[in-house]
Amino acid sequence: MDEENKHELTMRRPSAWSLWGWIVIAMGLFSGACLLALELLFDAASYLGALYILFALVIAIGVLLLGVGFIRRRRISDPDRKAAAVKVRFTLDLAKRSHIYSIAGIALTGLLVLVLLGFGSYKSYHATESVSFCGELCHDVMHPEWTTYQTSSHARVACVECHIGEGADWFVRSKIDGLRQVWAVTVDSFSRPIPTPIHNLRPARETCEECHWPQKFIGYKEMVRTYTLSDEENTQHRLRMLLKIGGEKTGFMKGSGIHYHMLIASKVQYIAMDERRQDIRWVRVTRADGSVTEFNDVDNPISEEEMAAAEVREMDCMDCHNRPAHQFKAPMTSVNMAIEQGAIPRSLPYVKVQAVQALSQKYETTEEAMVGIANDLRNYYREEYPQFLENGNEDLAEAIDAVQAIYRASIFPMMNADWSAYPDNIGHHYSPGCFRCHNENLRSEEDEHIFTKCSNCHLILAQGESIDDVNVDFRTGLEFVHPEDGSTIDEYQDCVDCHTGGGGVYE
Ligand code: HEC
Ligand code: HEC
Ligand code: HEC
Ligand code: HEC
Ligand code: HEC
Ligand code: HEC
Known part of the structure; x- marks a missing residue:
């Protein structure tokens, strides 16, 4: 064997702290890799990405444990215990295949940790900033704002552009506030509707005015x-x-x-x-x-x-x-628009009043509202204009569809969100x-x-x-x-x- 290629490493048996450190790190890496595989395979919703920060945290805890193990080991200085510690001898021989594999393995693991940590924080950052995270994760809670947002003139402006804006301090503030919100959703303690206005909303000067120039002459x-x-x-x-x-x-x-x-x-x-x-x-x-x-x-x-x-x-x-970005249209407004566009047939007698009144009833759930609206309109025309139902006229069915669609787009009974809650x-x-x-x-x-x-x-x-x-x-x-x-x-x-x-x- 070539003497020059032979190095000696003397190492003590790893302490329980370090051992746990390695186990925790391995768990973090493994779960991160699994999630990554899941995402790549199934193109999962991007808010899963928020979990990466969790895994990054787990890995960080593992590293901390390793650190503790290292420090404790150095503190053990008295000769008795030193002697008691078992010495393990490693021989590094670059001529041996197995040794080269070990070095490569360690280097690769290190690289993977670095990449995953970086990627994890990047993914989490983007996930919690992403429109679908804001709009879909808290599905029931944000459903009204999400739905109305998608038909607004700002549908291509990310939630964070108005709600958080530029700068690290608002980012941190929003994340802390976000944790409180996630807690409220978990224990179901949020208010319905979500109170408006948002009292700690960032001033318009720093959000709207990033895109709109107030001096502009319109x-x-x-x-x-x-x-x-x-x-x-x-x-x-x-x-x-x-x-x-x-x-x-x-x-x-x-x-x-x-x-x-x-x-x-x-x-x-x-x-x-x-x-x-x-x-x-x-x-x-x-x-x-x-x-x-x-x-x-x-x-x-x-x-x-x-x-x-x-x-x-x-x-x-x-x-x-x-x-x-979140306009909850009043029934008068949406019915006027639907009749103008022909979605509700103008030929149905008194359809304006009937449609507005059907939308103004109180319902507990959207499903209940769908049934209620259909019944209200059908009963009215059955009693007042029976010929509409007999002649196989499609107008009534069309009107019912349109009124139901208006309800789904602008009234959200689960959150008590509608035009009167959000004037x-x-x-x-x-x-x-x-x-x-x-x-x-x-x-x-x-x-x-x-x-x-x-x-x-x-x-x-x-x-x-x-x-x-x-x-x-x-x-x-x-x-x-x-x-x-x-x-x-x-x-x-x-x-x-x-x-x-x-x-x-x-x-
Ligand atoms: C163009 C700017 C803008 C965008 C984009 C935007 N919002 Fe808003 N949002 C507002 C304003 C303004 C308010 C009302 C604040 C006030 O009156 O103080 C608001 C209010 C809210 C409220 C409180 C309830 C309410 O309706 O008043 C929630 C929840 C909300 N937004 C969620 C979202 C989500 C989720 C997104 C992305 C899907 C989003 N917002 C995108 C400007 C915006
Ligand atoms: C990221 C850039 C951006 C930000 C931030 C932004 N807007 Fe806009 N806004 C736009 C664009 C682009 C349009 C034009 C959309 C179109 O014509 O379809 C627009 C259109 C509008 C309009 C006219 C259309 C309408 O809906 O009546 C108003 C009013 C408006 N914005 C107000 C605001 C207010 C208030 C804020 C802050 C809460 C805000 N905007 C924040 C980009 C932005
Ligand atoms: C005193 C009330 C008031 C204030 C304050 C105000 N606006 Fe307006 N703004 C209006 C009205 C009214 C309209 C026209 C009605 C509409 O578009 O619905 C309008 C229209 C607009 C439009 C649309 C112009 C177009 O060509 O369609 C934009 C963009 C806008 N405002 C941006 C802003 C921004 C940004 C601020 C804050 C710097 C602001 N406004 C403050 C009342 C106001
Ligand atoms: C004393 C009660 C009363 C007051 C005050 C009143 N309205 Fe009306 N308004 C009505 C009634 C009732 C109708 C329904 C008429 C119809 O549709 O045949 C109506 C209908 C309308 C309509 C058409 C229906 C629609 O789709 O909105 C408009 C627009 C309108 N009013 C605007 C106004 C404005 C703007 C003001 C304030 C300057 C006002 N009204 C004040 C009672 C009132
Ligand atoms: C302080 C300003 C202001 C005054 C005063 C004012 N209006 Fe308006 N009015 C507005 C604005 C802004 C809008 C546009 C709202 C929008 O973009 O939907 C409007 C809209 C309207 C509309 C259309 C309503 C709709 O929803 O379709 C009518 C009708 C109207 N005004 C009538 C009146 C009458 C009548 C008076 C006097 C008694 C009056 N307004 C006084 C600011 C004013
Ligand atoms: C928070 C109170 C408040 C609200 C809300 C408000 N205004 Fe005003 N507005 C004022 C005051 C105060 C003045 C200045 C009056 C003066 O100089 O004597 C004013 C002045 C104006 C002027 C200037 C008129 C002139 O020629 O000198 C216009 C136009 C105006 N407002 C339109 C609107 C419109 C449109 C809205 C709704 C979209 C609105 N305001 C909402 C308080 C308000």
Whole structure:
């Protein structure tokens, strides 16, 4: 045997600590490899990836045990125990095949540990960031937000872009909060519906404004709405208007519009008395010229003590755009859309009212709702319009399908999630929205209120059965013709006194 190739290694028998360390590491590696194989074989849902961090943790514990074993061994210094320790002799002979295999084995295991650790943390990071992790893992809990998200204009924007944003501190905060949420789901202690707004949501400045530039001048945005009235013929009523969004005009022109006044030229702060920020009782505006006005509720003024205890919130994008990704459409809205698109046949007498009312019933589960909706509509037409069922008319079946689809897409009884739990703050038709502040109750010391003039926010260009011809003064627009009785509404009126978004308006 060649002397140069012969090395001697003297090693003591491994302690119980190290032995356990190796066992734990092997377990971690093995489970990680199994999961990887599973994922590759079956293309499993990506949230399985969250488990990798668990295995990485197991491996880390193994390494820790090894470390303890090593330290303990070094501490044993007294000669008796040293002598008592069994000496194991290893001879390294590179000429021997088996020895080369051993070295290669150890090196490969080390490499594998490194790769798996890296891969594990990468996978877990991506899994918990992934849209399907947020939307599908907590299936029942997130189902409403997930469903509404998929049809929103932000369906291609990852949950984390709005909910977490850039930066390590928010990432860590969200993970800690995430653990609390996972716990709440495990022990079934979460609230139904999930409370809104999210009180520790990252400020819009750091999320929305990463993509949307608040100064951008948007100008007038045309909005066309098609309503269906409550008469037997389901008459169509249309509305065409310009929303004055505006923004900052750079250079030679002065800014204007909703965005300009709210975001750029003024700072608006407010106090809401309820969790959902619907009951606003105090507002302060600080204008570009430095002037300040405070508005307090005349019927129910906020007291000094309430003021001291309250959270003063500065208005940002989310106070108007609170449903950019999860809009729970009101039955009135979705039925109007479905009739306009032909999914619900307009030829069915009174179908607008019937559909809205079927969607406004309370049900315990979605399955119950499917049966209930079908029964409601069938019974109504069987009693009032039996000829529809006799002549083999398909319209009723079509209408039932469409109404059921609306229910599944916008009402989630398991989570008590619907349009009334999650009001939309844009507009003022089915929830208070802009009228939370733009009303006649909040008054300044000079007894003035924040403006409520319709044409300050939008100009009506045309309305009625047809909106093709526009012949208006662009400074004032038309007065709004209320479809209920053809009267005009040109002064402040709280629409939600009658309109709830559901069947309530017909009572
Ligand atoms: C375009 C930005 C955006 C995206 C993308 C987004 N969200 Fe949201 N989300 C919001 C806003 C804004 C709120 C309401 C917060 C508020 O009013 O304070 C919200 C609220 C929520 C709530 C609380 C309940 C509610 O409806 O108010 C949950 C749960 C939620 N989102 C989950 C998700 C999940 C899961 C995803 C990805 C599938 C996602 N979000 C994607 C902006 C977003
Ligand atoms: C990752 C980029 C991104 C982020 C973050 C983002 N958006 Fe958007 N947003 C978009 C894009 C892209 C569109 C255009 C989508 C289209 O036209 O279909 C859009 C469209 C919109 C629209 C117009 C369409 C509509 O639904 O009315 C509004 C309003 C809006 N975003 C508000 C917000 C708000 C509020 C936030 C923060 C909570 C936000 N966005 C965060 C990219 C983003
Ligand atoms: C005072 C309420 C209010 C605030 C605050 C507000 N917006 Fe808007 N915004 C509106 C209204 C009203 C519209 C037009 C109605 C609509 O699109 O539904 C609009 C429209 C938009 C649009 C769509 C423009 C288009 O071409 O379709 C975007 C994008 C948008 N806002 C982004 C933002 C961002 C980002 C912020 C925060 C920096 C913000 N808004 C703050 C009221 C507001
Ligand atoms: C939290 C209270 C609050 C909410 C909610 C609110 N506003 Fe305002 N708004 C104000 C205050 C305060 C002013 C400044 C009034 C002043 O300068 O006297 C203002 C000013 C405006 C202006 C500027 C008008 C002008 O020409 O000077 C517009 C346009 C406007 N709001 C539109 C909206 C729209 C649209 C909504 C709903 C999407 C809305 N606001 C929601 C409080 C609010
Ligand atoms: C503070 C601003 C503001 C004032 C004041 C205001 N509106 Fe609006 N209104 C809006 C906004 C913003 C929308 C668009 C909501 C949306 O994007 O769905 C809207 C939408 C509407 C719609 C369409 C509703 C729908 O859901 O289809 C009607 C009708 C309407 N307004 C009538 C009026 C009348 C009548 C007045 C005066 C009594 C008035 N508005 C005063 C901001 C305002
Ligand atoms: C006194 C009660 C009452 C008030 C206040 C009221 N409405 Fe109505 N509105 C009704 C009734 C009832 C109908 C149903 C008429 C029909 O469909 O034949 C209706 C129908 C409508 C419709 C068409 C149906 C639909 O699909 O929404 C619009 C749009 C509308 N109202 C807008 C408004 C706006 C905007 C305001 C506030 C400025 C308002 N209404 C205030 C009672 C009211």
